Amino acid sequence: MSQITVQKGNSVDLRQTAELLNEIIAIGGSTAMTNPMSRDDLEGWLMADQDCSTWHVAMTEDGTLLGFQWVGPWGDLPPEACGIGTFVKAGRTGLGIGSKLFEASVNAARDLGYTWMDAEIRADNEGGLAYYQSRGFETYKRLTDIPLDDGTLVNKICKRYDLNI
DSSP states (O other), X not given: OOOOEEEEOOGGGHHHHHHHHHHHHHHOSSOSXXXXXXXXXXXXXXXXXXXXXXXXXXXXXXXXXXXXXXXXXXXXXXXXXXXXXXEEOTTOTTSSHHHHHHHHHHHHHHHTTOSXXXXXXXXXXXXXXXXXXXHTOEEEEEEEEEEOTTSOEEEEEEEEEXXXX
């Protein structure tokens, strides 16, 4: 595989980011999202408040997006915690893309003043559970019968990563 670079995401990356995310949504089973997202939808999420959130992209030398990771306020988390979301191109998992993104996200979360990260992973997403476990996240809560946008009920496992380590 060619060299992977990680950089802070920006508006130029939104088209490829939407395409990557929509492919993952269409495949199903690894994200709680069920509806495709437009470039504008993503811009509203990923770039909404850059004082308390950020995102990074992993790219090949030729500019192909391999994945992205977002950290920022989420749901009912306390102000010292940020949520994290990781998305890697279908068929490209297990190649170190998530590891490179995570290193950048940890540094960014610390710079934003967070002391811990929360990952909410579908209980049936074995790859996602393994990824966060391998980064050092520890299970602290389980959620049952969480409705997705399409009405499907799923269980989620909440994992915590302390940034003060």
